[in-house]
Amino acid sequence: xxxxxxxxxxxxxxxxxxxxxxxxxxxxxxxxxxxxxxxxxxxxxxxxxxxxxxxxxxxxxxxxxxxxxxxxxxxxxxxxxxxxxxxxxxxxxxxxxxxxxxxxxxxxxxxxxxxxxxxxxxxxx
Numbered sequence: 001x002x003x004x005x006x007x008x009x010x011x012x013x014x015x016x017x018x019x020x021x022x023x024x025x026x027x028x029x030x031x032x033x034x035x036x037x038x039x040x041x042x043x044x045x046x047x048x049x050x051x052x053x054x055x056x057x058x059x060x061x062x063x064x065x066x067x068x069x070x071x072x073x074x075x076x077x078x079x080x081x082x083x084x085x086x087x088x089x090x091x092x093x094x095x096x097x098x099x100x101x102x103x104x105x106x107x108x109x110x111x112x113x114x115x116x117x118x119x120x121x122x123x124x125x
Contacts, residue, residue, distance in 0.1 A: 001050075004043045012036060013061065017043050020052035022079075024072070025060040033067035041075050048082035051090055055083065060097035060125075061105055073112055080118055096120045 001019055008014030013026035017040065030036035057076070064072065076094065083090045096109035106122065113120045 001047060004039060006039070015040060017047070019047070020054060021056050021058075023058045023060075025058070027062045028064045028068035028072070030068065033065070033071045037068070037071040037075065041071070041078065044075055044079050045082075048079060051083055053089065054091045054093070055079070057092065057094045058097060059095065059109070061108070062099075064105075064108060069108065069112070073115060076112070076116055076118075080116060092118075094118065094120045095123050097123045097125060100124050 004015070004017040006012070006015040008026040011027060011029045011031070013024045013028045015025075016023040022044075057079070059072070080092065083092055096106075096113070098105040098109065109120055109122060
């Protein structure tokens with residue numbers, strides 16, 4: 001499967017998607033979150049048809065607006081649900097990476113974690 005790379009900007013995160021790995025890093029305040037994340041969701045939907053045995057997700061956000069939070073939740077939900085349906089032997093690790101003392105980002109991670117009912121690894125840097 002072809003990798004998907006999206007270069008980050010002041011308002012959008014850097015995104016790297018490859019087999020077995022998803023990384024989103026930076027600020028997420030795009031003008032149209034649904035449109036911005038559309039190729040990511042399409043890639044995920046294709047990936048989960050034939051996923052790797054283990055998939056690692058690294059989310060390292062400096063800031064994430066409400067629209068982006070909704071889209072990220074949908075992306076993770078799609079991944080989680082489809083990996084469970086396809087094969088119980090597939091594993092998924094979600095790392096929520098945050099800067100020391102960034103309570104807002106920690107709270108956001110906890111909110112998404114509770115909403116999706118899946119355990120995140122909280123990693124302080």
